[in-house]
Amino acid sequence: MKEFKREDREVKLFVGPQHPGVTGNMSFEITLEGDTLTSVKTHVGYLHRAFEKLMERRLYIQNFPLVCRICVPESDTNEENYARALEELAGIEVPERAKWIRTLVLELSRLQMFIRWMGGIAGTMGLSTAPQWAIGDRDYILDLFEELTGGRIYHIYILPGGVRRDIPEGFEERVLKVMDYIEKKLPDYDDLIFENSVFKKRLIGLSKLDPAWVEEIGVTGPVARACGFPFDVRKEQPYEIYDKLDFDIITETGCDMYSMALVRRREIDLSINLIRQIIDKMPKGEVWTPLPNVLYWKIPAGETYVKTEATRGEFGYYVVTDGSDKPRRIHVRGVSTPHAYTLLERLVPGMNISDFSVTIVGLQTCPPEIER
Amino acid sequence: MDIKGILKPLTAWKRAFKPPHTIEVPNKVTREGAERYRGFHVNDMDKCIGCGTCAAICENEAIKMIPINDPDKGNSGYRPRIDYGRCCWCALCVDICPTGSLEMTNEYTWVRETGDEFIFTPGIDIIGHEDKKDKGFKKDDKLNFLHLERVPMRELDPKERTQTFAEAVLGYSEEEARAEAERCVGCGLCISGCPDRMHIPDYIRAIAEGNDQKSLNIIYENNPLPEMCGKVCTRRCEFECSLGHLGEPVAIRWLKRYVVEQFDDLKKYVDAKPEPLNGKKVGIIGAGPAGLTAAYYLRLKGYETEIFEAAPKAGGMTFLGIPKYRFPIPSLDKQVELIESVGVKINYNSPVDSKKFKKIYDKYDAVFIATGAPKGMSMRIDGEDHPKVLAAIDFLKTINLGGTVDIGKEVVVVGGGNVAIDAVRVSKRLGANSYIAYRRRVVDMPADEEEIEATEAEGIPIYTQIIPLRVEDGPKGKVKLIYGKAKMVQEKEGARPRPVLIEGKEYEYVVDSIIVAIGQRPDLDFIPEDIRNKLEMEKRIIKVDKRQMTNIDKVFAGGDLANWTADAISAIADGLRAVKGIELYLSSKK
Known part of the structure; x- marks a missing residue:
């Protein structure tokens, strides 16, 4: 029998490629000493669908059913980004009302994503009541999407030139009703999750970032804001009609998982507030500028980078056109790419193995957007 | 010790006594999909034309156009078949459908016993969800990928x-x-x-x-x-x-x-390079659209072609019949110039009679007859031989050849086709107060609707449901067209209503000229009698097979004298078919 040596104490394990939280297929090769992690290596490739390449072979309009799949739960950011890039390159004006509707869709999308995330983070800690609530409550927003766009997850609603349909009659009231409902439920979530002493105990101090990493690695979104960086594309470089809405950038200073969670919790309130503002101020008018014949639509040669604030951070599309009817190259900046690689690898040493999936969900990694 | 933080989560227990707010699927689904829900495809077969635009926009190639057994006229004969293994329910196909036939239901689920039913042709394969039509995603008037309005054409006032x-x-x-x-x-x-x-x-x-x-x-x-x-x-x-x-x-x-x-x-x-001559010769009688087409493409293929034309210019009826405000001479010359430049020989002012026909028949390896329909049809009423009654085609021909016709100040044109429209508009341009008398309604007129609109815009009245009865001498050297009114009788379901004379009452036009434009017929007098007797006819036109060959050896025919449609593009089509026919005939002869 082989004698047990101290240097053999390190164990290599694979986490994934099944969902390591509720995020998507991704694999982590972790090294353990006892139940403490010493390092991690992120492996992707299990969800690769070659979207960027596929888009080069399809007509501009045909890419809309593709882009919404780049981040499955938050499809609208992709549609809006891609549409805005094409509008910029082709010189298409979007009617004012369409911009308001787009912003409404984006905020509804953000809201459902954060509600879903609340369930996700609690679920990774074994608090399985929260996911039941979150998924149920999120469905009320999906019902709204179904009514507005015809789809619950993949909306294919934002097209260049505006949006596909005007909002149905009475839709505003129904949105406000759902907002009231969610707002009423939020204290329950606070009691269950954010003020839960177990939750606090596990998250405070967990995955503490060095604020210097934020700019070094390219960390954005709630993770950066939890380190006190006021990074928010909605304010920094307002798109659609964000410059007409009244809001402040949410920041926390803890640099840890708990601060990130608090940023996201406060973002929920902000989204509800923004949705109410949008419905209050939305102008009347057209929602669509006719496009050229979409089957032969050619866009003049050019390149552009457009970005939006997704739930996870700065989401961007770099689009190059060459005057043909198909894009020459599209590169998608998936927000969680730096989060899931470099940042995670730096955070992991010394972490308890049970906190690993909490960290992945806490950084809100989204493998589909890493593997475009 | 954070007592609050330990107790607060326990308040979640209060929810244990509340009824669930989610719906159990599939047994207890109580709600329907939203009005815009992108469920499953339905296709209205009465509207679908099988144009395949849905398949063109489908990025997943989920839609394949497949032939169906019984296509109606005007359809491609294909219908979209949808593969639910590929479809992603984006409904771009619905939004681009040019007829609005394709829609989606508001169903959530598609549970089938066999995999075959995941590939289906909506509207053809009846699968029991057709009643859900109108409930889901459908075409919206505001968002239209199609540009439905035409760029207007500029016209003279x-x-x-x-x-x-x-x-x-x-x-x-x-x-x-x-x-x-x-x-x-x-x-x-x-x-x-x-x-x-x-x-x-x-x-x-x-x-x-x-x-x-x-x-x-x-x-x-x-x-x-x-x-x-x-x-x-x-x-x-x-x-x-x-x-x-x-x-x-x-x-x-x-x-x-x-x-x-x-x-x-x-x-x-134009990239027209004639092949070197192959030694075979084709004689063509008539330089109308059919004759010119046959001559041009035969010459490109290496046949020596020679046309015999009675008029001083090529073009046939497009030169002699169509007024110059529609088709000016320089436009015609430009095209004929190209045809001659590839080596087609056109003999102008050389009418063919039976003697000459025999010569042509003997000299050439094949003969293509394309002399059109130059004779006006008669109304078959009393007094039609009155000198003030003109055939529209003779009238137009004279004007187009630069001659003059004394039509007087008041002209009635009988007929409702393009020739009638041409005749009435030319009369107007000659200064006459002219109008149309037609036996059916405006909607029944065979003339092009744009031409009818242009006629009305020029202030030319169109009188309808008029049946000419006889022609008589009028006062002061004028002529009278006596007519009765007609009522429209629908004899058969779907058939075009027939005008029937209302007996008893008679009306009259007192005019300077009556121009008759009720159709034309071929004139085959130039064909020698022995050949003409053998020539198989179909009523008043020559019978030809699908390669324009008549029953006489080496004689082909095309254009208005062998074609009921009797328009220029059909004549061109005849000419092209004759090219194939003659090529096949001559290559098989050696």
Whole structure:
């Protein structure tokens, strides 16, 4: 029998490629000493669908059913980004009302994503009541999407030139009703999750970032804001009609998982507030500028980078056109790419193995957007 | 110790006593999908034309056009089949459908016993969800990927144009043509409408892409008279256009006109290289569209072709019959010049009689007769031989050849076809107060609707449901057309109503001239009697097979004398078929 040596104490394990939280297929090769992690290596490739390449072979309009799949739960950011890039390159004006509707869709999308995330983070800690609530409550927003766009997850609603349909009659009231409902439920979530002493105990101090990493690695979104960086594309470089809405950038200073969670919790309130503002101020008018014949639509040669604030951070599309009817190259900046690689690898040493999936969900990694 | 933080989560227990707010699927689904829900496809077979635009926009290639057994006229004969293994329910197909036939239901689930039912042709395969039509995602008027409105064509002011024989339609500018061409979805249904099967979507695409010369050469693949077609074609293609179902069809005719108008000297731009002569000779009688087409393409294939034309110019009825404000001489000359430049020999002013026909018959390896239908039909009423009664075709011919006709101040034109419209508009331009008398209603008129509109715009009245009874002498050297009114009787379901004379009451027009434009017939007197007796006829036209061959050895026929449609593009199609027929005939003879 082989004698047990101290240097053999390190164990290599694979986490994934099944969902390591509720995020998507991704694999982590972790090294353990006892139940403490010493390092991690992120492996992707299990969800690769070659979207960027596929888009080069399809007509501009045909890419809309593709882009919404780049981040499955938050499809609208992709549609809006891609549409805005094409509008910029082709010189298409979007009617004012369409911009308001787009912003409404984006905020509804953000809201459902954060509600879903609340369930996700609690679920990774074994608090399985929260996911039941979150998924149920999120469905009320999906019902709204179904009514507005015809789809619950993949909306294919934002097209260049505006949006596909005007909002149905009475839709505003129904949105406000759902907002009231969610707002009423939020204290329950606070009691269950954010003020839960177990939750606090596990998250405070967990995955503490060095604020210097934020700019070094390219960390954005709630993770950066939890380190006190006021990074928010909605304010920094307002798109659609964000410059007409009244809001402040949410920041926390803890640099840890708990601060990130608090940023996201406060973002929920902000989204509800923004949705109410949008419905209050939305102008009347057209929602669509006719496009050229979409089957032969050619866009003049050019390149552009457009970005939006997704739930996870700065989401961007770099689009190059060459005057043909198909894009020459599209590169998608998936927000969680730096989060899931470099940042995670730096955070992991010394972490308890049970906190690993909490960290992945806490950084809100989204493998589909890493593997475009 | 954080007592609050330990106790607070326990408040979640209060929810244990509340009923669930989620719905159990599939047993207890109590709600229907939203009105816009993108469920499963339904296709209205009464509306679908099988144009395939849905398949063109589908990024997943989930839609395949498959042939169906019983296509109606005007359809492609194909219907979209959808593969739910590939479909992603984006409904772009619904939004682009040119007829609005394709819709989606609001169903959530698609549970089937066999995998076969995941590939189905909505509307053909009945699978029991058809009643959910109108409940889900459907086409919206506001968002339209199609451009349903046509770029308007500029025309001379109606008042101004009745004073002159200058061209009434002005043609598209470059910008207008590109915009109009851009509307085409490229479905190709128009090809089925064109007797000549021109490659319409291809040349329209070339225009949209700014490549006029490419477009010109695509057109010249099977039409040597495109400027003529671009100006006066009966444009059967446009009636098939898929955009015509919800909007206006693409102006295919005007686009063709635009392309040819861009080139003054066609010889430089048309890629027409005749093959070296192969020693076979084809004689062609009549330089109308059919004769010119046959001569041009036969010459390109290496046959020596010679045309015998009675008139001083080529073009046939497009030269003699069509007024110059629709088809001016320079347009015609330009095209004939190209045809002659490849080596086609045209003998002008050389009418063919039976003696000459025999000579041609003996000299050439094949003979193509394309003399058209130059004789006006008679009304078969008393007094029709009155000197003030003119055949429209003779009247137009005289005017086009530069002659004069004394039609007086007041003219009635009898008929409702394009020739009647031409005759009445020419009379107006000659200064007469002219009008049309037609036995059916305006909607029944065989004339092109744009021509009818133009006539009305020029202030020319169209009197309908008028049946001429007889012609009599009128006062002061005038002539009287006595007529009765007709009522429209629908004899058979679906058939066009027939005008029936209302007996008893008679009315009259007292005019200076009566122009009769109720159709024409071929004149075959030039064919020697022995051949004419053997020649198989189909009523008043020559019977030909699908390669335009008559029952007489080495004699082919085409154009109005062998074709009931009797328009220029059908004559061109006949000419092309004759090219194939003659080629086959001569190559089999050796």
